[in-house]
Amino acid sequence: MITRRKFFSGAAALVGASALAQRIAGGTQLLAAQTPGTQAPGNNANYRPVVTPNGSSLPWIMKGGVKEFHLIAEPVKREFAPGMMVNCWGYNGQTPGPTIEAVEGDRIRVLVTNKLPEPTTVHWHGFILPNGMDGVGGVTQKHIPPGETYAYEFTLRQHGAQMYHPHSDEMTQMAMGMEGFFIIHPKEGYPQPVDRHFLIFLQEWAIEPGTFTPNPNVMTDFNIFTFNSRVWPGTNPLVIRRNERVRISFANLSMDSHPIHFHGHRWWVVETDGGPIPKSGWWPEATVNVPPGTTRTVEFVADNPGDWPLHCHKNHHAMNAMSHNIPNVIGTDQKGVAQKIGKLVPGYMAMGETGMHDVTEMEGMMPRPRNTLPMMTGAGQFGPIEMGGMFTLLKVRDGITTYDDPGWYQNPPGTVASSVAGPGSSNEKLKEPGHHDHS
Ligand SMILES: [Cu+2]
Numbered sequence: 205m206i207t208r209r210k211f212f213s214g215a216a217a218l219v220g221a222s223a224l225a226q227r228i229a230g231g232t233q234l235l236a237a238q239t240p241g242t243q244a245p246g247n248n249a250n251y252r253p254v255v256t257p258n259g260s261s262l263p264w265i266m267k268g269g270v271k272e273f274h275l276i277a278e279p280v281k282r283e284f285a286p287g288m289m290v291n292c293w294g295y296n297g298q299t300p301g302p303t304i305e306a307v308e309g310d311r312i313r314v315l316v317t318n319k320l321p322e323p324t325t326v327h328w329h330g331f332i333l334p335n336g337m338d339g340v341g342g343v344t345q346k347h348i349p350p351g352e353t354y355a356y357e358f359t360l361r362q363h364g365a366q367m368y369h370p371h372s373d374e375m376t377q378m379a380m381g382m383e384g385f386f387i388i389h390p391k392e393g394y395p396q397p398v399d400r401h402f403l404i405f406l407q408e409w410a411i412e413p414g415t416f417t418p419n420p421n422v423m424t425d426f427n428i429f430t431f432n433s434r435v436w437p438g439t440n441p442l443v444i445r446r447n448e449r450v451r452i453s454f455a456n457l458s459m460d461s462h463p464i465h466f467h468g469h470r471w472w473v474v475e476t477d478g479g480p481i482p483k484s485g486w487w488p489e490a491t492v493n494v495p496p497g498t499t500r501t502v503e504f505v506a507d508n509p510g511d512w513p514l515h516c517h518k519n520h521h522a523m524n525a526m527s528h529n530i531p532n533v534i535g536t537d538q539k540g541v542a543q544k545i546g547k548l549v550p551g552y553m554a555m556g557e558t559g560m561h562d563v564t565e566m567e568g569m570m571p572r573p574r575n576t577l578p579m580m581t582g583a584g585q586f587g588p589i590e591m592g593g594m595f596t597l598l599k600v601r602d603g604i605t606t607y608d609d610p611g612w613y614q615n616p617p618g619t620v621a622s623s624v625a626g627p628g629s630s631n632e633k634l635k636e637p638g639h640h641d642h643s
Contacts (some may be wrong), residue, residue: 208326210403213222214603217406218543219475220247220277224258225413227540228528231628234297242402244552246428246478249395251307251389251390251394251432252397252400252401253305254288254303254385254387254402254403254433254453255287255400255401255402255403255439255442256300256303256385256403257301257401257402257404257431257432257434257439257441257442257492257596258431258433258434258438258440259298259300259302259303259403259404259432260298260302260303261301261302261303261304261305262274262275262296262301262302262304262305264306264312265289265447267313268608268628269311270311270312270357271306271310271311271313272312272313272314272315273304273312273313273314273315274314274315274317275295275296275301275314275315275316275317275326275368275384276295276297276316276317276322276349276446277293277294277295277317277318277319277320277324277326277370277382278293278294278295278296278297278309278319279291279292279293279294279319279320279321280292280293280294280297280298280299280450281306281388282294282297282298282299282381282382282433283434283438283444284299284428284433284435284436284438284577284584285434285435285436285437285577285581286328286438287575287577288418288435288575288576288577288578289416289417289575290409290411290415290417290433291416291418292380292381292433292573293320293377293380293381293382294381294433294548295324295382295384296380299380299381299383299433300384300385300405300407300432300433300642301382301383301384302380302384302423303384303385303386303387303403304368304384304385305386305387305389306360306386306387306389306499307360307388307389307390307391308360308361308362308363308389308391309357309359309388309391310358310359310424311357311359311360311543312357312359312360312362313356313357314355314357314547315328315353315354315356315640316348316353316354316355316356316357317349317352317353318348318349318352318353318354319350319490320350320377321347321350322350322373322376323347323348323350323373324339324341324347324348324367324370324372324373324377324382325339325345325347325348325354325370325372326339326355326356326369326370327339327340327368327369327370327371327566328358328364328366328368328386329368329369329386329477329497330364330366330456330477330478330499331358331360331362331366331369331386333358333361334358335390335473335514336535337357338371339370339371339572340371341371341372347372348353348372353622358417359430360388360473361633362388362479363388363389363390363477363480364388364404364477364478364479364480364481364499364501365385365387365453365455365475365499365501366385366386366387366388366477366499367383367385367455367457367477367499368383368384368386369382369383369384369457370382370387373566375420375421376420376459379410379418379419379420379422380418380420380523381407381418381433381552382401382403383407383455383457385404385405385455387401387403387453388532390480395541396449396451396503397448397449397482398448398450398451398503399444399445399448399449400442400444400449400450400451401450401451401452401453402447402451402452402453403432403452403453403568404431404432404453404454404455404464405431405432405454405455405456405457406430406431406454406455406456406458406462406464406516406520406594407426407429407431407433407457407458408421408428408429408458408459408460408495409426409427409429409430410425410426410427410428411427411428411525412427413525413572413573413576413619414524414573414574414575415495415575416575421433422460423459424497426458426459426460427464427524427525428524428525428593429516429521429522429523429593429594430593430594431594431596433591434520435524435594435595436581436582436589436591436592436593436595436596437581437589437594438597440594440599440609441596441597441598441599442514442596442597442607443599443601443604443607443608443609443610444599444600445492445504445506445600445601445602445603445604445605446506446507446509446600446601446602446603447505447506447507448505448506449498449503449504449505450503450504450505451474451501451502451503451505452471452501452502452503453475453476453499453500453501454492454494454500454501454502455494455498455499456494456495456496456497456498456499456571457493457497458496459496460518460571461493461494461495461496462493462494462495462516462518462594463491463492463493463494463497463516463517464491464500464513464514464515464516464517464520464594464596465491465513465514465515465516466490466491466492466512466513466514467509467512467513467514467519467598468491468508468512468600469504469505469506469508469596470488470490470504471488471489471490471492471503472486472487472488472489472502472503472504473486473487473488473489473492473500473501474486474501474502474503475499475500475501476498476499476501477497477499486503486556489502489515491517492497494526499633506598506600507600507611508600509600509601509602510600510613510615511584511597511613512589512596512597512598512599512600513595513596513597513598514595514596514597514598515591515593515595515596516593516594516595520593521589521590521593522592522593522594522595523579523592524577524578524579524581524592524593525577525579527574539594543636547571560626562638570600575598578592579592584612586610586620599613601613
């Protein structure tokens with residue numbers, strides 16, 4: 205067996221001890237810059253701590269050779285984006301719950317204190333463990349009553365991106381936001397270590413405009429779609445130094461699949477909740493579908509600088525609640541009808557005659573129900589960003605020294621799409637409808 209120390213010194217000898225030490229020190233410093241308050245998981249130096257955007261990792265203490273974590277199941281208030289607070293359930297004040305990080309071979313103990321108004325359990329999704337630690341209420345253990353603390357203790361016999369969630373009144377508790385990542389790093393280190401490992405939990409919610417509490421009884425009509433329980437523009441960007449090797453793990457405990465797409469690069473699908481895929485089996489994608497009850501992990505080298513969207517490709521999932529049940533009036537001249545009705549029915553909104561573009565500007569002026577976000581929102585350097593929901597930006601930059609938000613990408617001159625057929629253009633041919641140039 206290769207110990208951590210042996211692995212570390214072996215790796216250091218390969219790439220040069222000082223360079224590696226510098227890289228690790230630099231990484232820790234940079235990580236601290238982006239996620240203040242995150243406690244690095246401790247004494248295993250052969251992995252890079254993960255980054256949970258808009259979230260954090262759970263600290264642990266060592267007790268007699270066992271890593272002990274403490275999860276507190278409780279109601280939490282979560283701001284999905286400025287202007288929208290939601291009454292959720294989660295762990296330790298957060299939804300998703302804090303990320304648990306440990307290393308294959310570790311003996312772990314997780315104390316679970318139930319501060320919910322009903323019983324709960326914690327199931328360790330995809331784990332190879334003793335049956336009695338599986339956390340299925342009624343099947344493998346008693347439900348944890350409100351006010352009590354149960355201990356789960358087992359040895360980690362695998363590595364990969366796993367999840368934890370209740371197996372007790374699942375429909376309610378997961379719909380309210382109870383879920384979290386459990387990342388198990390390989391004992392022997394990664395074959396190809398990454399510089400950045402981001403975690404994104406996919407979730408969908410039914411929160412009627414004007415209300416504050418998700419409706420867990422909904423089966424298909426979800427209207428809010430989140431990355432780590434945040435919607436654009438409340439989602440933190442993923443900031444990456446150019447040419448860094450990046451891993452992103454997605455987890456999904458919602459009722460729908462989410463095809464997550466990103467721009468400007470392609471990634472390899474390298475892992476599922478069944479474990480790492482051998483390198484010979486990796487496949488390239490620009491979109492990874494994440495079905496319910498799974499994790500998917502992708503890897504790529506971020507070699508293309510810019511601001512690159514990362515979003516669910518189900519188009520309504522990159523929108524907010526107001527977009528889903530509006531009258532379709534494409535091609536109909538409304539002549540201010542929407543504004544007139546809006547005065548009588550707050551929150552009334554219809555599509556624009558020519559689509560939704562005009563609505564993004566109109567939305568700001570129309571009354572909306574309380575605690576309700578615009579359907580699409582946020583402004584970029586070139587105008588309104590017609591998105592909401594499951595949307596964020598990868599910000600790949602040359603020469604950054606921290607992972608703080610670097611602002612908008614400064615495109616090199618002459619590399620931005622721009623008008624050639626407008627008034628005064630030298631290219632008159634492009635203005636003629638139906639023109640075909642066969643010369
Ligand atoms: Cu989706």
